[in-house]
Amino acid sequence: MIDHTSRPVAIELSALTKRFGDMAAVDGVDLQIAEGEFFSMLGPSGSGKTTVLRLIAGFEQPTSGTVSLFGRDVTTVAPFDRDVNTVFQDYALFPHMSVLDNVAYGLRVRGMSRITRHARAREALDRVRLADFADRKPTQLSGGQRQRVALARATVVEPKALLLDEPLGALDLKLREQLQVELKELQRSLGITFIFVTHDQEEALTLSDRIAVFNNGRIEQLGTPAELYERPVSPFVASFVGTSNIFDDAVSLALLGRRGTHSLRPERIGLTVGDTADGITAPGTIAEVIYLGTNTRILVDLDAGQRITVLAPYGRERFSDHDRGARVTASWRDADVISLQSPTTPPTAPSEKTPIEMRSR
Amino acid sequence: MIDHTSRPVAIELSALTKRFGDMAAVDGVDLQIAEGEFFSMLGPSGSGKTTVLRLIAGFEQPTSGTVSLFGRDVTTVAPFDRDVNTVFQDYALFPHMSVLDNVAYGLRVRGMSRITRHARAREALDRVRLADFADRKPTQLSGGQRQRVALARATVVEPKALLLDEPLGALDLKLREQLQVELKELQRSLGITFIFVTHDQEEALTLSDRIAVFNNGRIEQLGTPAELYERPVSPFVASFVGTSNIFDDAVSLALLGRRGTHSLRPERIGLTVGDTADGITAPGTIAEVIYLGTNTRILVDLDAGQRITVLAPYGRERFSDHDRGARVTASWRDADVISLQSPTTPPTAPSEKTPIEMRSR
């Protein structure tokens, strides 16, 4: 994993704001991304991820704030003069050019000779294992192949940073998982900075060195995958990154004996038949058992009034559909309960600044 | 869970084949779906799922074979004369009609009076909790709301079976999980047959009574979620439904001491530092540790030459990125190893006919 603190800064956003009419699509974002980092922006639809990317690439002009690339303020520099390249969500392959010409495009506009640029483009296609498809038109490719062409096209010009806007969004799950691995390997082998936009939390967790969780144009939390998952700072982050059981003030008081908002991950909850269990316990009734293959997801209506989700991995006691209505006891360790701060002032580097309750092992 | 053997047959496909030019999109499919069943078709892109659905709905004419609905051969009957309704992948809501008129459409073409049909449409909207949105245009709805309108529109005419073509495919993960639950509840309350097409194995496992796994226009395996997950009949099913480590003949011999193709689920493998472990053991080196929040995925290069995936749930010994390169021992129970038959003659009801190795608990 890349340690972002010890490396030179690749991309720096300062107080970046972009308004469309009244609405602030991006609202005062400060961010530093290190060279060689795999950085993801995660957030619900409309939270401003794409807009940040477009501001970095130069397709949009910020309303205020600045964008610096590799130490140079590029806020007013045109896209074609910025040393970053983009892989678009819809790939934006030129439909009238062959795959090879698409990949060679960036070299062509840099004035490279036909022979050289074709040779390089073929190398790049080789890297994404599409050498045999060089002469096809983009429409003759499948979604996954197109995505790889887009990657080859963006990387062949050897940018210092690559911006990827949900490049896997249009693909089906299996293909997606496969391409995630390839993407990660590509990034390792090229060693360049990736800024990756997604709304899929699992994808972000899988790939990233660090993740910024966006909400309403602001960064709600910034940190490594583990920091986000294990120490979310707000109910929003807790339920956006993975599934969480959120206990509000009243439920917290009833179940935990203290006030405040708390979250608890489904896999940290144990479930036993009857009423013997360690740690904090709460009795309830099974409402639904969903077989997931790897795990089983169980919804339990606690007597305390809250419905909670429990994730039982393979190997623990197994529940099935027939157990609906069975009386069970849910149990968890108090250390696994996360106390959530209110999200009013989202810190940009929560790992250093925020006083959150640490989970002791 | 519905027992499909004891109920009357809702839909029956016999030797159903559909060719487009040379290519058989659907290749001799035999299938019986029981009334009230939640039946899923799962398979990779292009495997023929949509085509089967369109043959059932009547949008395509089979090249050969027959389609029967509720005991009546409808092979040549027009879509508008078939007693099934479809929820389309893109919903296909009529953009020029309000939500209410969309839902009332099927009643309108049946000649129902304006007042009656609006009343019924409102009830149906109520059922999907969209009563307040009756006067909007479809474009003014979010993806999830549109999906519910499409459901209401298809169910208000009280079809005997509902065909759903990846109705959740276009939505993002969070919304999708939420709507899966709603869909299941709706099916329970209406009690009608659902035929559900998806390429998302988790979705299929979550929702279905039975699943048919498609590959190249044929049914590769048919069974309950647990049957598919725990007793896949081929490497294809083993890796399409969940992740599997597949051991070919040579590796099987080396690791298991017997010939044949075998599969082993990542979560059934334990990992210990050093070389003490129970059951079958194999030493190796950690190649990659991927943090998934709920679980940790660890790739291990076995000394035997195979790279395996191990899924370590929360609570077991924890590995992190820093453990790359560490020496570990993988261990599993022989009972968890699944022997795969070759997929040449895919059985339509594997649970009864195929001699697969049962996992003993």
Place this chain on the structure above:
Amino acid sequence: MTSKAPEADTSTPPTHPARDRVAAPSITLARRASTYLSRHARLRLAVLLSAPLLWLGLVYVAALAALLITALWTVDSFTGQISQTWTLDNIVAVVTGSLYQTVTLRTVGVAILVTIVDIVIALPIAFFMAKVASPRLQRILVIAVLMPLWASYLVKAYAWRSVLSQDGLWDFVVAPFGIESPGYGLPATVITLSYLWLPYVILPIYAGLERVPDSLLEASSDLGARTWRTLGLVVLPMLWPAIIAGSIFSFSLSLGDYITVNIVGGTNQLLGNLVYTNVGAANNLPLAASIALIPIVIMFVYLAAVRRTGALNNL
């Protein structure tokens, strides 16, 4: 697991509020026809195609064929009656006559020039409309481009005659800058025809540009192409079908025009004039038909050449 869950309600059929089931659609005549037609795709196609094909075939193709046959006949110069004796004389005269070669070259030259002028003017305007203007401005611009279509062709041609005349508006406004009015002649014809057909060229190009996704333009600049390179390498190639669609209008309308050239063309005549003169004068339809073959052949060659670009679907 030892405890047994209570029997879930899923195995019992759902209880609907007591009321009628939704009835099947009633069997009307239209419905019976639907049912029949839905089984017979060929018949459906025949129903759709018969009326338009009959129309185009009977009205147009037959008329065109008859005209071409007429080209093989002669006319009695004394009575003006067509005599139906087969001869290639007219066609030979047209193919070999130097007059026809000269006028054909002139006409094609004018048509090409008009087309080029229109495309060159239409491109930046269409680009501005499609890619720069706000939706509101876009709407206003479309109206602004369409409106002149409604001021009669003749009136506009005469307006140009007035503008180009000696001491006319052109000389009044532009001549002080050193560009004198070209007067009446071929340049005036090209100007006027370009003016008349411009909206017919702007509209398809504008529509074509709207179909070029912005993301492609962004991708190009992202890859380092400056604006002009993007236009040359991405926009223009994608726009070809639309440009050709527009050119079919300007080219064919110019190819057949004989009125504008009369009004502003000075002494020049175009193919249209020759055809027109011969239909009337001595009522020599066979010769007129033979001359008409020239633009017909030119357009067929042109259409065949552009068909591959897919432009024919973008008129």
Place this chain on the structure above:
Amino acid sequence: ACGTTSGSAGPTTAADEVGAGEGQVSILAWPGYVEDGSNDPTVDWVTAFEEDTGCEVTSKTYGTSDEAFSLMKTGEYDVIAASGDASLRLVAAGDVAPVNTDLIPNYDGIYDFLKMQSWNSVDGKSYGIPHGYGANLLMYNTDVVSPAPTSWDVVFDKSSPYAGKITAYDSPIYIADAAVYLMTHQPELGIENPYALDETQLAAAVDLLKGQRANVGEYWSDYLKEIQAFETGDSVVGTTWQVIQNSVTTGNTAVVLPDEGATGWSDTWMIGSEAKNPNCAYEWLNYIASPEANAQATEYFGEAPSNEAACEFRTEGSCEAFNAGDEEFASKLWYWSTPIEKCLDGRTDVTCTDYSQWTAAWSEIKG
């Protein structure tokens, strides 16, 4: 008769009597000949006719004689007002029938010099009633063209100082203007009648016109075009009609009948050989030959009337402006006739060039 070779069904004998009106009549005419007030409520001589006779008039206008000729072929028109460059063609094609002038009381009032001329009669048979007449005069811009021209030299001379600003009438019949010029300037060609040219004579005229083309700024056929051209100065000299001179508002133009003489036209009201409403057609011919109607129609269009008495009904001075009734003026004019193979000048040793040859020649001239 000429028409016999046509083989067409048209009658070659005139009617004997005018019966009861059919209640309608369809007329093909130059614009301005059949006005019913729809274009200008103050310009209307059709309504009176309709009220008098009960014949409803439907009319169609045409732009050139050639267009008229092809329209008449449709057989849809009872009456046509044809210029001399169309009339004989119509006769030859059998599209019009002889007219019994005895059935037209107002025929008596028509100038004699217009009656039974080569363009309105064939073999001693009248084919219609003269409408009005005019000359193809030479118009010039008095500011630019000096001295005032008295000869067609200014338009035909290759070294005319007005090159580029010369205009000429855009029709094959303009070849006759060249022939008139050649009659004076190349008498050796032996041209007797500008509408009866043998091949050599035609070739000479064509040569002259090809030479002229280099100097022509533009040809005109609709007169708005010529009026504009003279008012703006784009044209400074060329053939014209009196009405055009009268319409030019800039006041710096004049017309002259050059010494060589000039071509002219006298239109003829003819009756279609397949007329479905012959009685109303005769009614119309009689009506339009009446002094009142003839005055209105000819004044509106801008030409001399054919009925002597019409001048009493025209505005003061308007008859003079068109030299109406001036026999000397009229005698200098070669009225448009359709050139046909049988030489109109009576020669029998050669065949003359016909209108289709003139048409081809005209296309060649314009190039």
Place this chain on the structure above:
Amino acid sequence: MRLGRLSKVTLGAITGLVLALIYVPLLVVLVNSFSTSKNLVWPPPGFTLEWWGKAFRNAGALEALWTSVLVALSSTIIALVLGTLISIALQRYQFFGRDTVSLLVILPIALPGIVTGIALNNAFRTILDLKLTILTVIIAHATFCIVTVFNNVLARLRRMGTNFEEASSDLGAGLWTTFRLVTFPQLRSALFAGGLLAFALSFDEIVVTTFTIGGGVETLPIWILNNLFRPNQAPVVSVIAVVLVVVSVIPIYIAQRIAGSEQTRR
């Protein structure tokens, strides 16, 4: 594309300039309609309202206008029906000779008007022995108007896909009901746009009309043509032209509104 400010301004300037140039001749027409010159002479010698008064009392012009509207409307309606049928056939079915059919639709607009004109004139008169009437004009106009409807509807059908139609038949609607309730409403704005262009083509057509119109009928362009041969009518023609341009804003604006509201819906 993020254009530089300079590019944007340049493009805007070109657009503005060309549009201004487009309107200069129309301005000349406007000025002429108030000019005391009867002959469209520049510069206008004086100002008068005479022609405006005359134009509105000009029965012939009004009748010709009505004829033109009738002709344009009729041929547009025919073109709408035929164009829609043929585009559905071409877009929804694969069959032998598809390319020929689409060429056939384009041909009447692609071949010069004078060719179409004399071909139809010859066919009507000498082959079919028909009397030229307003009907023959309508037939001729409809023939070359089909293509504008065809293009618009074809593009719309392509974008629409078959999903909605399938959804409709899935819900029990027969072919006709599906067309009436689902296909047609979505084609409406394409039909309007195609129809508008068809109307404009027909409304301003001279050449084909000249050869296919019968006696006693004038369309407006023919009326204008004739009046340019008639003394003293040129300024009245200018008035008519100005009125047409001004009045044309209404249908164009409606078309834009329909298309626009659809765009935002998409």
